[in-house]
Amino acid sequence: MAGPGSSFGARRKAVKKGLQFTLLVVGQSGTGRTTFINTLCETPVVAHKAEVAPEMAHQEQGIKINPVSVELEEDGVRISLTVVDTPGFGDQIDNEFTFNEIMGYIERQYDDILAEESRIKRNPRFRDNRVHALLYFITPTGHALRELDIELMRRLSPRVNVIPVIGKSDTLTPGELQDFKRRVMEDIEYYNIPVYNFPFDAEEDDEETIADNSELRAMMPFAIVGSEEEVEVNGEPVRARRYPWGIVEVDNPQHSDFQRLRHSLLVTHLTDLKEITVHYLYEAHRSEKLSRSIVGENAGFEHGADQDGSVLPEDMATQSVRLKEDQLRREEQQLRDLELRSQRELAEKRQELLAREEVLRNLEARLAAAQTQGSGTPPPPPQQAALGASQGGPVHPVLTPGGYAGDEQHQQQHQQHYNGVQQ
Ligand SMILES: Nc1nc2c(ncn2[C@@H]2O[C@H](COP(=O)(O)OP(=O)(O)OP(=O)(O)O)[C@@H](O)[C@H]2O)c(=O)[nH]1
Ligand SMILES: [Mg+2]
Numbered sequence: 001m002a003g004p005g006s007s008f009g010a011r012r013k014a015v016k017k018g019l020q021f022t023l024l025v026v027g028q029s030g031t032g033r034t035t036f037i038n039t040l041c042e043t044p045v046v047a048h049k050a051e052v053a054p055e056m057a058h059q060e061q062g063i064k065i066n067p068v069s070v071e072l073e074e075d076g077v078r079i080s081l082t083v084v085d086t087p088g089f090g091d092q093i094d095n096e097f098t099f100n101e102i103m104g105y106i107e108r109q110y111d112d113i114l115a116e117e118s119r120i121k122r123n124p125r126f127r128d129n130r131v132h133a134l135l136y137f138i139t140p141t142g143h144a145l146r147e148l149d150i151e152l153m154r155r156l157s158p159r160v161n162v163i164p165v166i167g168k169s170d171t172l173t174p175g176e177l178q179d180f181k182r183r184v185m186e187d188i189e190y191y192n193i194p195v196y197n198f199p200f201d202a203e204e205d206d207e208e209t210i211a212d213n214s215e216l217r218a219m220m221p222f223a224i225v226g227s228e229e230e231v232e233v234n235g236e237p238v239r240a241r242r243y244p245w246g247i248v249e250v251d252n253p254q255h256s257d258f259q260r261l262r263h264s265l266l267v268t269h270l271t272d273l274k275e276i277t278v279h280y281l282y283e284a285h286r287s288e289k290l291s292r293s294i295v296g297e298n299a300g301f302e303h304g305a306d307q308d309g310s311v312l313p314e315d316m317a318t319q320s321v322r323l324k325e326d327q328l329r330r331e332e333q334q335l336r337d338l339e340l341r342s343q344r345e346l347a348e349k350r351q352e353l354l355a356r357e358e359v360l361r362n363l364e365a366r367l368a369a370a371q372t373q374g375s376g377t378p379p380p381p382p383q384q385a386a387l388g389a390s391q392g393g394p395v396h397p398v399l400t401p402g403g404y405a406g407d408e409q410h411q412q413q414h415q416q417h418y419n420g421v422q423q
Contacts, residue, residue: 018078021270022129025083026102026152027137028090031167035226037083039239039250040262041070044228046085063088063098065105074266084131090148099155106131106159110285130282132273133196133265134160137167138184138221142176145187153193159281161196161273169223169256170241170248177223184221198269216264225256
């Protein structure tokens with residue numbers, strides 16, 4: 001586990017470099033998405049829906065996917081936040097198309113990175129646009145989830161961290177809100193929808209993390225109030241909604257969960273949401289996609305594929321295991337190659353060293369012989385001459401105390417060689 005030192009280091013790096021985070025906002029028309037986005041970004045980054053003439057009201061506009069980016073600073077860390085609004089979701093009689101459009105957008109970002117990862121030469125300007133969280137705006141009906149809500153969350157949860165929120169929650173009284181929250185969570189549990197529930201490990205995580213995550217989990221679905229207006233409260237300007245009977249403050253925890261949700265998205269859980277996206281959700285998409293292409297390569301009639309080339313669920317796991325095995329085999333082979341290369345290099349170095357030692361011995365012997373000659377002692381033993389010849393080179397001229405007799409160039413070369421050996 002990373003110690004405090006390393007997390008401090010990571011934070012310092014984040015302070016310098018900044019963090020990137022992408023949030024997708026989905027919900028039926030009029031649930032307060034645009035107001036929420038502008039409240040979150042503290043600036044009007046998204047325009048409100050233009051008025052539609054009555055004679056055009058019956059015409060379906062279709063879903064649009066509008067990303068906007070804004071630079072924020074939270075606790076001294078720069079955050080490059082991309083918010084993707086999806087006007088038009090749930091407006092049609094048949095919503096199949098809008099589900100597919102949103103799913104298609106999320107998967108396209110995964111496919112882009114998959115393609116980038118497979119390139120031999122990476123594009124240095126490539127931008128990772130994977131969606132790290134999807135805020136699903138539940139209409140504040142006060143009843144329970146509707147089929148549209150269940151279907152959207154059920155379909156998208158395997159691909160993205162879905163966080164359910166109640167839009168315009170100030171339209172419910174505190175008691176109604178409490179009951180509505182409970183019923184929504186019961187439905188999510190009943191339909192087994194794997195929403196992002198601030199996961200923690202009771203045995204591994206520290207007490208603070210467990211307490212914080214349990215509290216956030218208990219707040220789900222978050223009650224949202226948005227406002228682009230400022231109202232003076234106790235002489236201070238606060239973001240609020242003004243009604244004849246009072247004021248609803250966006251950042252007041254008694255009035256809404258906005259502040260808590262914002263802090264968890266942009267500060268405390270930003271990294272967790274990104275890691276789950278990269279290591280689990282993207283990985284699942286990647287291995288399914290690659291499995292499908294393997295089956296596709298096998299003409300779609302191999303065991304494990306339907307006639308249409310799609311993978312049977314029970315064979316998905318086998319395909320993934322096979323992919324992992326292939327990858328492991330490749331990595332093992334790379335390791336073996338590396339080991340062989342190192343052994344070969346080591347043997348070459350050893351040979352080189354031995355050869356240099358030999359040269360050194362020869363030089364010493366010649367020096368000794370020259371000294372003996374100079375002092376009138378007998379010439380060196382024939383073994384020395386043989387050594388010079390055995391190296392395949394010419395037999396060196398006799399070395400006198402003053403240098404090689406009659407061959408200055410040769411002498412220089414020898415001196416250079418000797419210096420090299422000394423180094
Ligand atoms: N009571 C209440 N009204 C809100 C809140 N947020 C927004 N509204 C109002 O609800 C209406 C719709 O808000 P938008 O933010 O435009 O909703 P939207 O989901 O973007 O709607 P489309 O763009 O039409 O899909 C506006 O009149 C807002 O002023 C809120 O938290 N509480
Ligand atoms: Mg809008």
